[in-house]
Amino acid sequence: MLQDATLSSNQTSSYPTSFILVGIPGMEEYHTWIAVPFFLMYLVALLGNLSLLLTIARERSLHQPMYLFLAMLAVADLILSSSTVPKTLGVLSSLSKEISFDACLVQMFFTHTSFLAESAILLAMAFDRYMAICHPLRYTVTLTPSAIAKVGAAALVRSFCVMFPTIFLLRRLPYCGQRQMPHSYCEHMGIARMACADIAVNIWYGFTTTLLSPGLDIVLISVSYLLILRTVFRLPSKDARLKALGTCGSHLCVILMFYTPAFFSFFAHRFGRGSIPQNILVLLANVYQLLPPMLNPIVYAVRTKLLRQRLAQGFVHTGKWC
16 A cells, blocks of 8 residues: 555656647637648748848848847747747647657747847847947947857856756646646746646746846846937937937837737736636737747848848849749
8 A cells, every 4th residue: 555655646746748738728629720820920930030140141241240139139039939839830730739748848948048048139239229329439349249259158048047947947846647738839837837736936936037037138128228319319410310210220129029928928927817818828928939030030121221132132142043
């Protein structure tokens, strides 16, 4: 009897071999139709970000701080969307709903790490605009290629250090055989809520790290733009003010597209679970995985003249080769 009880206890405390991803709860009959726009958005995100990377790598005139940060942003967007969307499409099309526990943790890690890295890159881009407008004479001296490389490395290291402990926080939890996950991909709190134990540590760790990483980033970005606006409104001519603001327009659009759905989804998952339907929460979680990666290249291509010209030239050359 004691041996059976011990065996039962060990089985209870272990994590499951796999989860079954439900997709979007309550909307199962529409999964195939939802998969179509998701696929198209993902395709646009892939083509747009790969085109940006190839154009920036090929054109020496784009080897400037602003475009190098944009290349980093494109890489983060590709990882962010590619870590979840292929599996989501498999779930929605009923081709692959099962995911192993270890694969679930890997997906969670890359999803959140790329999100945190993208937040840090957006902060670096805000600093780039601050230096370009408020301290133009020190711009090239401060933002050297080595400094930009260090910023990229720091963004990656910070994201890794923040997310690595979540793997152990999730592995320590007992899951009691529950396998049906009401989501289309694996994320930290989605996995934690599958456990049959107190997940207060996971909740507070996720809340604290969100405030101390992307939360702090958005505060510093706001401070940067307040200083930029103060400098801009001191410029003597209206044309100079409009030109300075124009260089920030695309970055501000990207910031709004990135943080608005992400923070709304984050706080809704933690504080609005009783009042907001589960299917809306899952849809929001998918939106912030797809919308910024899809729209970021479009926004920068439309609003940045030099980049738009180089992209057009690249497509013309590609057409000739074809």
